[in-house]
Amino acid sequence: MFDLIVKGGTLPDGTQADIGIRGDRIAAVGQLQGAGAGRVIEAAGDLVSPPFVDPHFHLDATLSYGTPRVNASGTLLEGIALWGELKQVVTVDQMVARALDYCDWAVSMGLLAIRSHVDTCDDRLLGVQAMLEVREKVRPYLDLQLVAFPQDGFYRDPTARANTLRALDMGLDVVGGIPHFERTMADGAASVRALCELAANRGLPIDLHCDESDDPLSRHIETFAAEALRCGLQGRATGSHLTSMHSMDNYYVSKLLPLMAEAGVAAIANPLINITLQGRHDSFPKRRGLTRVREMQAQGITVGWGQDCVLDPWYSLGTADMLDVAFMGLHVAQMTHPAEMHRCFDMVTVENAKILGLADYGLHVGALASLVVLDAGNPVEALRLRPDRLAVVSKGKVVAERARNDARLALPGRPGSVRRRHLLP
Numbered sequence: 489m490f491d492l493i494v495k496g497g498t499l500p501d502g503t504q505a506d507i508g509i510r511g512d513r514i515a516a517v518g519q520l521q522g523a524g525a526g527r528v529i530e531a532a533g534d535l536v537s538p539p540f541v542d543p544h545f546h547l548d549a550t551l552s553y554g555t556p557r558v559n560a561s562g563t564l565l566e567g568i569a570l571w572g573e574l575k576q577v578v579t580v581d582q583m584v585a586r587a588l589d590y591c592d593w594a595v596s597m598g599l600l601a602i603r604s605h606v607d608t609c610d611d612r613l614l615g616v617q618a619m620l621e622v623r624e625k626v627r628p629y630l631d632l633q634l635v636a637f638p639q640d641g642f643y644r645d646p647t648a649r650a651n652t653l654r655a656l657d658m659g660l661d662v663v664g665g666i667p668h669f670e671r672t673m674a675d676g677a678a679s680v681r682a683l684c685e686l687a688a689n690r691g692l693p694i695d696l697h698c699d700e701s702d703d704p705l706s707r708h709i710e711t712f713a714a715e716a717l718r719c720g721l722q723g724r725a726t727g728s729h730l731t732s733m734h735s736m737d738n739y740y741v742s743k744l745l746p747l748m749a750e751a752g753v754a755a756i757a758n759p760l761i762n763i764t765l766q767g768r769h770d771s772f773p774k775r776r777g778l779t780r781v782r783e784m785q786a787q788g789i790t791v792g793w794g795q796d797c798v799l800d801p802w803y804s805l806g807t808a809d810m811l812d813v814a815f816m817g818l819h820v821a822q823m824t825h826p827a828e829m830h831r832c833f834d835m836v837t838v839e840n841a842k843i844l845g846l847a848d849y850g851l852h853v854g855a856l857a858s859l860v861v862l863d864a865g866n867p868v869e870a871l872r873l874r875p876d877r878l879a880v881v882s883k884g885k886v887v888a889e890r891a892r893n894d895a896r897l898a899l900p901g902r903p904g905s906v907r908r909r910h911l912l913p
């Protein structure tokens with residue numbers, strides 16, 4: 489007897505299986521005909537995937553677009569300045585309400601784990617208070633990892649260091665930083681060294697906004713990899729953005745990527761944001777500003793796709809759909825081979841789960857019973873359609889559902905409805 493059976497779905501590897509759930513765990517995967525269950529979700533013909541994971545987000549700023557004004561230049565630097573204005577006037581209650589609204593969106597889209605950077609450059613630490621409150625409220629259904637992120641620079645902002653330490657003392661989970669925003673390259677490198685030592689001393693993961701720049705000489709990722717090695721942070725160090733790598737000299741990159749692989753540093757590309765923020769100083773040809781995704785993967789480096797922003801000072805759109813993120817990444821990185829498209833789906837599920845170090849993630853017996861049923865036949869079709877999430881299960885509980893919604897047609901001699909499914913042979 490199971491509490492819930494998800495029946496007949498197609499798993500991401502193409503196998504068809506029923507999934508039996510007891511309590512908050514997956515208890516059986518296989519053919520479960522005749523088994524009793526408190527509830528059955530019929531998923532025949534539908535993709536059943538582990539939940540989506542977003543490894544890079546800013547939950548303290550989300551859904552604030554247009555307050556107090558919009559980002560006119562569309563650049564990272566105006567976004568940071570605008571956020572600086574907004575954080576002077578925003579309240580804890582506003583940040584909590586917006587973040588909880590966003591988490592509702594996320595759950596409805598099958599996005600059940602998020603790593604969010606939280607700005608620690610505020611002597612009142614209001615964002616930290618707000619996000620700790622949100623982390624507790626959503627804990628039953630959404631895993632939220634919080635990064636202590638000195639947005640205005642660990643050294644550039646006079647109280648950032650002290651406030652970042654306080655934020656970690658309050659219970660944030662990950663050490664963050666932004667070396668390319670320090671005043672000089674030397675300060676940036678010094679911040680990387682100090683932050684790696686901080687992560688090592690506290691036994692925490694580290695995830696730096698790193699080289700989010702079109703400057704090919706922004707090479708903090710090199711220092712980061714070397715310091716991760718020196719401090720023993722292999723497997724828990726992540727470089728986010730790494731857009732300068734797009735513009736770097738190929739010879740230099742051929743030495744850099746093996747160093748990253750040796751250091752066990754993962755990478756997160758944020759394609760929705762960086763395709764719009766980068767290249768703003770270029771005329772033509774205009775650089776894409778996405779890091780070298782396929783090239784890192786060829787070296788064995790773990791790479792994830794992150795969403796980064798939804799309706800905030802840096803990005804004016806966004807839907808909490810990690811398939812939108814993977815879809816943009818697939819295009820910008822030209823990952824169009826079937827194996828690469830499948831990899832793009834993995835990059836918003838299993839690979840991101842690895843970056844977050846999520847325990848018991850997946851669709852195997854003993855894993856946490858968290859999954860999503862999509863109105864698509866396989867991962868590549870899911871990327872093409874970015875379809876409705878028919879059911880979302882978190883830790884054994886059905887937390888979101890929607891009815892299948894095929895378009896009705898009124899065409900002479902044609903079918904009465906259409907779903908846009910088209911499975912390749």
Ligand SMILES: [Zn+2]
Nearest residue numbers: 546605697796
């Ligand atoms: Zn970010």
